[in-house]
Amino acid sequence: MLTISQLAAYAGVTVRAVRHYHQIGLLPEPERDASGYRRYGATAVVSLIKIRTLADAGVPLSQISRMLDADPSAFAEAIRTIDGKLRDEIERLQTSRTHIAQLTAGDSLALPPEVTAYLDRLRAIGASQRMVEAERDGWILVAARWPDRIVEWMPGKSAALDDPQVVRLYRVLSEIFDGDEQDDPRLAEAADIMACLAEQAYAAGDFLHAEEADDDIPHDLIDALADEADPRAQRLRELMRERGWSGWNRMERLAEPPRK
Amino acid sequence: MLTISQLAAYAGVTVRAVRHYHQIGLLPEPERDASGYRRYGATAVVSLIKIRTLADAGVPLSQISRMLDADPSAFAEAIRTIDGKLRDEIERLQTSRTHIAQLTAGDSLALPPEVTAYLDRLRAIGASQRMVEAERDGWILVAARWPDRIVEWMPGKSAALDDPQVVRLYRVLSEIFDGDEQDDPRLAEAADIMACLAEQAYAAGDFLHAEEADDDIPHDLIDALADEADPRAQRLRELMRERGWSGWNRMERLAEPPRK
DNA sequence: ATGGAGGGTTGACGCAGCGTCAAGGTCAAG
DNA sequence: CTTGACCTTGACGCTGCGTCAACCCTCCAT
Structure with missing residues (x-):
């Protein structure tokens, strides 16, 4: 049985993140020991790693639970949607970069x-x-x-x-x-x-x-x-x-x- | 004299954004007319356009006021810093995209x-x-x-x-x-x-x-x-x-x- | 005069994903 | 017994506004 910090360390996340996942219902609250500490089993570790994998891939936390028990086609569809959003966001930032590159002098603020x-x-x-x-x-x-x-x-x-x-x-x-x-x-x-x-x-x-x-x-x-x-x-x-x-x-x- | 919605329309922003800029002190509050409405002059329009130009370029609102009255060298330095942050963020999202591209099947979750x-x-x-x-x-x-x-x-x-x-x-x-x-x-x-x-x-x-x-x-x-x-x-x-x-x-x- | 449409006002919550105190209870070691 | 490292809940902060809510002002048609 692991404590929350051991769990977090194993999955490579912060303790705060784990508690956050509990709060939003993404990771179920585990049993408590006599002193009220959360105690985690192996399945919790696996769940947390899956969650982090998706989160690191840019999946919003609110969608992760749905994706974890989706059939392959729905999963692939969700992946496409999220990839599209990532692409849009990247594009937005890149236009920002080109804009900012043209702001060299003070005069060029908003001027051709x-x-x-x-x-x-x-x-x-x-x-x-x-x-x-x-x-x-x-x-x-x-x-x-x-x-x-x-x-x-x-x-x-x-x-x-x-x-x-x-x-x-x-x-x-x-x-x-x-x-x-x-x-x-x-x-x-x-x-x-x-x-x-x-x-x-x-x-x-x-x-x-x-x-x-x-x-x-x-x-x-x-x-x-x-x-x-x-x-x-x-x-x-x-x-x-x-x-x-x-x-x-x-x-x-x-x-x-x-x-x- | 313009009302807040005319001002916002001219600068291409929302009314809510203008009020937000007032709240954080980025755009000074204008005089009010007899009924308490905000009334804007031409300088406010110019200020707002400058603010939007920087914001659209990815400058955080908290830095815009400093940038608007910075000398050219400090301005250029700030631009470099922000450009670096944008670059990092783009890179982060792109690694997310490569990660997500590998999540085709359910089995490959977190597995080579x-x-x-x-x-x-x-x-x-x-x-x-x-x-x-x-x-x-x-x-x-x-x-x-x-x-x-x-x-x-x-x-x-x-x-x-x-x-x-x-x-x-x-x-x-x-x-x-x-x-x-x-x-x-x-x-x-x-x-x-x-x-x-x-x-x-x-x-x-x-x-x-x-x-x-x-x-x-x-x-x-x-x-x-x-x-x-x-x-x-x-x-x-x-x-x-x-x-x-x-x-x-x-x-x-x-x-x-x-x-x- | 009146009523309704379309402005304006402040105040406050919501979002995403946690970081970061605060104020305490618990555990293991010296 | 103390000390330091963990654990607990609760709550605010961050970014840049969107979106009600509840109410006031103005103008135009009736």
């Missing part, structure tokens, strides 16, 4: 490489760290909504950085938002540049295809993101409204300048 | 193929199902204790089945244990055959290398297994003692026959 390349170019033309991070967060919102279409848009955005006016704009904005000045006079300069760019884009008809108007939420979110990041963004939008433009990432020409 | 081949031969020479299962359970105990040496022993056991006396023994035992008769007269015949075989083995010196005497427990267990499986096994051992042999799977010649 085209966008991180664009952000690198932004840095290269003189945008500040804060500016780039703000842009990055905006693109994260875009990527979440249009994960496929974002790739199409990047070449155009990247090409825009060849325009000296755009470069100038990003530098000015970087300086503004890196400073502490809440009422920076350069805000007006930035607004002028943006209005000018908007005018050009409008003339070129670039706003037309933006009329698709899928869903307002993402656009509103991107606007809000800027506002939340820095109150001066709101001031900038106000200046834009004075110049006849509304919106922020999705501009529209206002019918007439507001009077306020 | 050499043993199942031996069991098949037992069936072939006329051993009953009960008999084979009892043998199988015994071998499970052996395999648990000497997983490596068991392979060496099988050729000898298999060769023994060429002996007509052994074949006769297994058939007689099968008949006895398949019947209901508690005091079957064939028990004596079986004992005679076993004594005869023991005598031959003793003369051939086959018991000598069994003197290694590693550990009594497994031998005792195998004896006990037979006793637990059928009370007639005890009667058989008694008959063996009368013929001058003790033990069951590990026999010894008794100095003199007991008088009882």
Whole structure:
């Protein structure tokens, strides 16, 4: 007659595991000796080894009892089911591994490489760290909504950085938002540049295809993101409204300048 | 301002997940509106998307906050650690899969193929199902204790089945244990055959290398297994003692026959 | 005004497979 | 008699939420 620790040692499991199998009814409770200790016979050892064999093979404990007294065909069927689950789980973990392998840099969080390349170019033309991070967060919102279409848009955005006016704009904005000045006079300069760019884009008809108007939420979110990041963004939008433009990432020409 | 379900939908997670992230402090609780509803801004959306990106990559929730504000080198280090854990887990599951693939038949539970081949031969020479299962359970105990040496022993056991006396023994035992008769007269015949075989083995010196005497427990267990499986096994051992042999799977010649 | 559908809120249990105290009773050896 | 190694039950912890339960809020159609 074995004690619980001898049983566990023989089968290569922990004492706690044996007691757990008792609790869930997988291994029957044995007789107790005079002092209340569990005493195990040889059949218990064999049962426990069978249980461990199945458990080590990935069979859930809840199914082991059924499998132990199943006919060969049902057993084989159960094996196939469990093997399928194991395969799925392995696959899941492997996609996790490929995902994690692409998280090398901080910028690539949730962003395709085209966008991180664009952000690198932004840095290269003189945008500040804060500016780039703000842009990055905006693109994260875009990527979440249009994960496929974002790739199409990047070449155009990247090409825009060849325009000296755009470069100038990003530098000015970087300086503004890196400073502490809440009422920076350069805000007006930035607004002028943006209005000018908007005018050009409008003339070129670039706003037309933006009329698709899928869903307002993402656009509103991107606007809000800027506002939340820095109150001066709101001031900038106000200046834009004075110049006849509304919106922020999705501009529209206002019918007439507001009077306020 | 978004409600919790809008936020969750945008980030592609469940409402419950968002609340869970609040509970564990991963995502800060937002302001509430007049009626107590949570109201989210754009930064919450971005945070949530970042969290999901890491979580989908297999990063434990408890580490995500640290990773989100880690410098690139610490970030990369954490990535390596997590990737290692993923790799280990995948490996574990894959060994589970190879294990489970070998569990085709019921006999192979915890047994190497050499043993199942031996069991098949037992069936072939006329051993009953009960008999084979009892043998199988015994071998499970052996395999648990000497997983490596068991392979060496099988050729000898298999060769023994060429002996007509052994074949006769297994058939007689099968008949006895398949019947209901508690005091079957064939028990004596079986004992005679076993004594005869023991005598031959003793003369051939086959018991000598069994003197290694590693550990009594497994031998005792195998004896006990037979006793637990059928009370007639005890009667058989008694008959063996009368013929001058003790033990069951590990026999010894008794100095003199007991008088009882 | 009312009633119902479809949001939202907190609180709590459940899952899988044990690990790990806690607080005691038992056994064998020195 | 003490000491240390085992045994007992009971209960919480871990991971990442799913799933009630019981109740409140809002909006729209009647």
